[in-house]
Amino acid sequence: MAKLEPVSHGDLVKRLRAFGFEGPYGGGNHLYMLREGLRLTIPNPHRQSVGKDLLIRILRQAEISRKDWTEKSA
Numbered sequence: 464m465a466k467l468e469p470v471s472h473g474d475l476v477k478r479l480r481a482f483g484f485e486g487p488y489g490g491g492n493h494l495y496m497l498r499e500g501l502r503l504t505i506p507n508p509h510r511q512s513v514g515k516d517l518l519i520r521i522l523r524q525a526e527i528s529r530k531d532w533t534e535k536s537a
Contacts, residue, residue, distance in 0.1 A: 466533070467515050467518055467519065467529060467532070467533070468515065469512040469513060469514050469515055469518070470512060470513050470518060471511070471512050471513070472505075472506065472507075472508040472512070472513060473508070475505065475513050475518075475521070476496070476505070478532070478535060479496055479503070479505070479525065480496075481535055482498070482525065482527055482531075482535070483498045483499070484496040484497065484498040484503060484525070485497050485498065487505060492507075493505065493506065493507060494506075494507060494508075498525075501525070501526070503521065503524055503525050504524075505521065
């Protein structure tokens with residue numbers, strides 16, 4: 464299984480855009496990004512990085528495999 468590392472908020476947004484997501488858009492307490500009817504809630508940029516556990520949950524909701532995520536970042 465591909466190893467995941469924490470990422471900055473800016474890097475998370477940039478990499479999700481590479482997977483076809485648009486945004487981020489403001490809405491309520493959190494930002495969200497859209498792709499083909501899928502609304503993905505992402506954390507606010509106030510923290511320095513998105514930890515590994517949260518990243519795993521985001522990728523699962525975004526229907527992005529760990530392998531695809533790590534290959535796209537290389």
